[in-house]
Amino acid sequence: MDSSVDRIAQPWGGRTPYGRHDAWPTRVDTHLMEGVSPGDVQRWVRAASILHSDGDAMDIAVKDGRMVGVRGRAEDRVNHGRLGPKDLFGWQANASSDRLTRPLVRQDGRLVETDWATAMDRIVSRSKDLLQEKGPGSIGFYTTGQLFLEEYYTLAVLARAGIGTNHLDGNTRLCTSTAAEALKESFGCDGQPGSYDDIDHADVIALFGHNLAETQPVQWMRVLDRLDGNDPPRLLCVDPRPTQVARRATVHLAPRLGTNVALLNALLHEILRTGRVDHAYVEAHTVGFEELETRIKDCTPEWAAGVCDVPAARIAEAAEILGSADRLLSTVLQGVYQSHQATAAAVQINNIHLIRGMLGRPGAGVLQMNGQPTAQNTRECGANGDLPGFRNWENDQHVADLAKVWNVEPKQIPHYAPPTQAMQMFRYAEQGSIRMLWISGTNPAVSLPELSRIRSLLSQERLFVVVQDLFLTETAQLADVVLPAATWGEKTGTFTNADRTVHLAEKAVEPPDGTKPDLDIFLDYAARMDFRDKDGGPLIPWHDPESAFEAWKRCSAGRPCDYTGLTYDKLRGPTGIQWPCNDDAPDGTERLYTDGISWSHPDTCETYGKDLVTGASDSVVEYRSLNPDGKAMIKAADYVPPHEGPSADHPFQLTTGRTIYHFHTRTKTGRAPQLDAAAPDVWVEVSVADAAERDLGEGDLVEVSTPRGALRGRVRVTGIRPGLLFVPFHYGYWDTPAGHGPDENTPGRAANEATVTDWDPVSKQPLFKTAAAALTLVERGDGRPAPAPTTTASAPSGTGGERVPATTGGPSAHATQSAHAIRPEDAIRSAHAIRSEDAAQSATALRNGREEGSQ
Amino acid sequence: MNGITLTLRALHHGEKHFAGHLVTVAERHRTEHEIFYVATDLARWSREHVQRLADTGHHYGLNLDLGRAPGTSDPSGTGVLAVLREKAAEAMGRRPEPGLLLLRDLRELHLGATENSLYWEMLAQAAQAGKDDRLLALASSCHPRTLRQRAGQTP
Known part of the structure; x- marks a missing residue:
């Protein structure tokens, strides 16, 4: 039954065909570190994938206090045991030798190591000064789609009710x-x-x-x-x-x-x-x-x-x-x-x-x-430019209700104007009204459009930038304070995928010495700021992931994203559970709108809507x-032509995007050897017709430029639409000598050097896929192919395409697939018994502070 | 010259002026990206209105100077004044003061759209009174956009 497959060469593994209305057969994918056999694994700890939005349930293999592999969870409704290449290999980045393990502060223009007390004290004293001198509108928080629900909720409460700022959004602005x-x-x-x-x-x-x-x-x-x-x-x-x-x-x-x-x-x-x-x-x-x-x-x-x-x-x-x-x-x-x-x-x-x-x-x-693994929670918890629990900021009743949950006066929660969206927040930082920007778990110096502008505004003397991350990212290099965070597998929390399935991800190993879970960082900040509710009690009374989850449940009660029927224990069951989950739907809700439209009544709705062209409310x-x-x-919309079309100087359309082997700005996937090798550097996709017309071939070095900036990459000739160029947006500068941006010796590498600062007026999502660009040859290739995978949309086409060697991963990229012969119902029953015992054991082991339980 | 031709003339002038004003505000606030792009998009509607008013005017013996609605001659904004305005915007891009100027500009635009809206309302009433289907069709098709232009200029 078991087979071993190179999951770089065959990203989707083997087939388990099934017919319409049948149950999708189970196939359990496992990848263990070289030299580790399943029998060596001491504990399997429950988690779900953190490198895309699918929410594939998995167990992390632990041996001697270290992560040694992953295995898909057979019983879970989302993936029926399967894992994608990023999940099979991405976990290795946790143990990367360049993890940040000490806080850094800027001193005489350089980042130097310090202790947590010093770093937090700098943030707290700057926050207090700004609150006193310029008010809450001078402080902004830019978060991510990669933390856990408990962390977003805590951040939303401390930003909106603690600081009282309107400026809190996630990089979900770019994705979802x-x-x-x-x-x-x-x-x-x-x-x-x-x-x-x-x-x-x-x-x-x-x-x-x-x-x-x-x-x-x-x-x-x-x-x-x-x-x-x-x-x-x-x-x-x-x-x-x-x-x-x-x-x-x-x-x-x-x-x-x-x-x-x-x-x-x-x-x-x-x-x-x-x-x-x-x-x-x-x-x-x-x-x-x-x-x-x-x-x-x-x-x-x-x-x-x-x-x-x-x-x-x-x-x-x-x-x-x-x-x-x-x-x-x-x-x-x-x-x-x-x-x-x-x-x-x-x-x-x-x-x-x-x-x-x-x-x-x-x-x-x-x-x-959604694009990111926990983007759904950024949205639910109100860390995304909306109020928590899908509440309507224009509905006074909703604001009053939220104020009651938080035990604050309604006026403490800013709702005089829409919550500030990320692109506008960066504009405020540029123009000087935001003086402190706290960036958690994201890398705007690579992921936002028009990077020369972003680097320049983040480098301003007057702007105090805090970055909370695992590595010294391009953005962290521009910060005033850098906080080293613990990540997935090193901390506990829940998150929700794109089809509303909630999973619990438990701590499998101790975080590296010197790092802290994001939740602990936010709780520490809230305690140091001494945020209070209206009766003088602590605004944020919870102290760990589970108590944060219980607090969130109270905030979600009666709202569409109702979590009141969920508990950590219930999430330790056989499968993730879809919200709403409450007394009426204790097993969760598979589909919304089975019986009419439930949440659009004027008293209930999250928004009164916007004009689809002007964005006016x-x-x-x-x-x-x-x-x-x-x-x-049913809202109709007329077609409006794009703002930037091809011209004589910029005859191509330019779009950016992703590849299966990488996530976001490669912070983790670039540090997983199999994934890095599959797509090690940026490339430029050019159509067969355009390549022929301009005499360009596989591997030629070209420059793609727009009025904003330029980048260089090797040509891959593909079956892409003629007149269109594609550049993957994952690549930045952390693994180049330049560090955080291009310099005299390092040409542009990030796709966002070239993208435009323009966004959809309704969702405020930036336009990464509509720009006009020029293409010029820099130097002929030396016979080596472009560093682009052949297994995916970047597969070569046209003459010479067949000479490009196929992307493979070799022995280290092999994963096992076992097709289970048991019927899914049996799997769920038996797994329920085994898994809950398993989970209880690991929970006890963690409580006792022991690293290794026995299975 | 009756009420209808007067209103058509006034609207033609008002829409043309409004298109120009939108383009100017877009240039002046080049570094406020959403203002720049949305105002530029909204100007397109007013230019269409100007064209349709001119076409309709012929049926009422009016020869409304089509001319060129401001901005149409120069969609890329490379005119000398436009460049000056954009450069000024970029130079001021790191300063908070233009925020107050922006509020003033948005208020002016809002009032301009309100004035046009009143004329469209008058035209629609005159059309209904005179059972003039051509005029009613014109007002029914353009007036909603004027209202959306106004909503789009609420600070």
Whole structure:
């Protein structure tokens, strides 16, 4: 049954085909450090994946107090035992020799080591000075999508009620803010409608700007298994790159960048024209259909063909697939979210489901995806530019309710204007009204657009920058105080994936000496600042992950993301659990909107909505008159051309993105040898036609430049859309001699040297996928191929492509796959008994301070 | 010259002025990225309104000078004044004072859109009274955008 597979060469492993409506077979993936056999493992400690948003459940193997490997959890609803390459190998970064283990402070222009008391004292005294001199608006917090729920919630309380600042957002602004906003615009409230199990039941799966194969590889394994089974689904793929999804699609559309709304309006037009509307559903559950009908009247496939540069016949075929689906699952990600008119486009995908009545049934659902592992919690806990528990900042009742939970006066929680979004926060720091910026678990000096601007504003003398991270990232190098944090596997907490599944990740090993869990850092700050509630008690009375979780449960009570039915003990059961989980739904909730639209009533909704073009907020009066009974809202949007199009000087369109082997700015994946070797450096994808026209070949060194900046990389010729360049955004400078940015000897390497500071006016998500660029040859290649994987969307194409050696990982990249013959129900029953015993043991071992339990 | 032609003329002037004002404000606040891009997008609507008003004007014996609505001649903003405004914005990009100027500009834009909105309302009423479908169609199609322009300029 067991086999060993090179999971760099075969990122998705072997197939376990299954038919429509059947259960997805289990396949347990395990990778152990060389020389360690399963029998050597002393403890398996429960966790879930932290290097993407899929929430794949796993156990961490521990031997002699060290992590020695990982294994997928067979019983979990999300992954049925499987793991992706990043999870199989990424854990090794924890033991990297360059982990930060001492706090650093800037002294005479240099970062020098210090102790925790000194570092925290600097932060606290600067905070107190600023509060006194300039008020709470001078302090901002920029967090991430990679901490745990308990940490975000603590941060949200200390920022909003402790400091009283409006400036708290996450880097989720770059990855998932459009998902949240599109759900709010259509359903009045955040909350993922669908479930991953919809993949088992759908007859059509439409992927809009979503390279599922690389961003959530385990769910792609599920799609591949369905494609190889009985009654396989038809796939529709909208993506300008030849992704694995595109290669397997029934219809693949590769539109011009910045034209998603035009394409979607044409698809809606065709669905209406061919009479595929579920009028009973529209009548019962929606408002706004007539407006949509009028607005897309002229959006024919022929019209869209001109705008999108896609043949009208292909658009009609795509519409036919959507229109003829019996159970339609759509998934949406960065191709939509990081583009021009992001929210307007994402909302049109919701509209397809609303007019076709494709919601709330097995196989009929929408997945507005997340990029990062815990982005969902950033959103729920209000660490993302919203109030905690999806509360509406414009609804005084919601603010009063939150104030009651926190036992503060409502006026202590800023709600006079929308919570500040990240891009605006950086603008305030640039312009000088924010004087202290605390950055936790993210690396804006590589991940934000227009990096020369970001580096320059972070380097300002007047701005006090605190960075909390595992390594001396590019951003940390520009900080005034650096706090060394403990990470996944070294601390306990919960997090929630893109289909609302909550997992508990427990501490497996002690964190490196000198580091602290993020929760402890925030709690320490709150204690030193002596934040009080209105009765003089401590504002933040909790002291560890579990008590923080219990506090969050009280905040979530009665809201859509209701956690009141969950406990740490319950999460030690066989599988992760989907919220809402409460007295009414003690086992969690698989799908939202099974019986109408639950959270859009004017008294309940998270927002009164925004204008899809201007981003201006609608008023409660408008909302009540448009949607008095709380139905789903069909919002139409006209196509608006992108702000930056190709010109004589900058004839190409430029898009940025990711590869399966890396996560974010490679802080962890660049330190895992197998992942690093699979994609060691930046590259530039050029189409076959453009390469021929400019006489460029595999491995040539080119420069990609825009008015903002430039970067250099080796050419990979692929089947990408002609006129388009692609650059992965993972690469920065920490592993170059330059350190944090380009210098005389190190040319630009980060894709964001070239991207533009512009964002969707509704979700405020920056446009990483709409820019115009020039391409110039720097030097001919020396025969070596570009450092781009051949297994994925960056696979070579055209003449010479066949000479590029295939990406492989070798012996160290082998992982075992065991196909379980047992039926899933048995697996769950038996695993329940074994696992809870297992978990209880490890919990006891940790409580007793012992490193090694016995199994 | 009757009420309708007067209103058409006033609106034509108002929309043209408003488009120009949006472009100027965009340039003046080049470093406020959202203001820059949204104001530039909104100017496009007013330029369309100017064109449609001119087209409609012919049916009422009006020869509204199409001219060039400010900004159309120079969408890239490379005119001398535009460059001056943008350079000034960049030079002031690290200072907090332009925030007050921005508030004043947004207030002016809001009032400008309100004035246009009143004229559209008058035009719609006149069209309904006179059962003039052509005019009513024009007002019904343009007025909602003017209201959205106004909402978009609320500080």
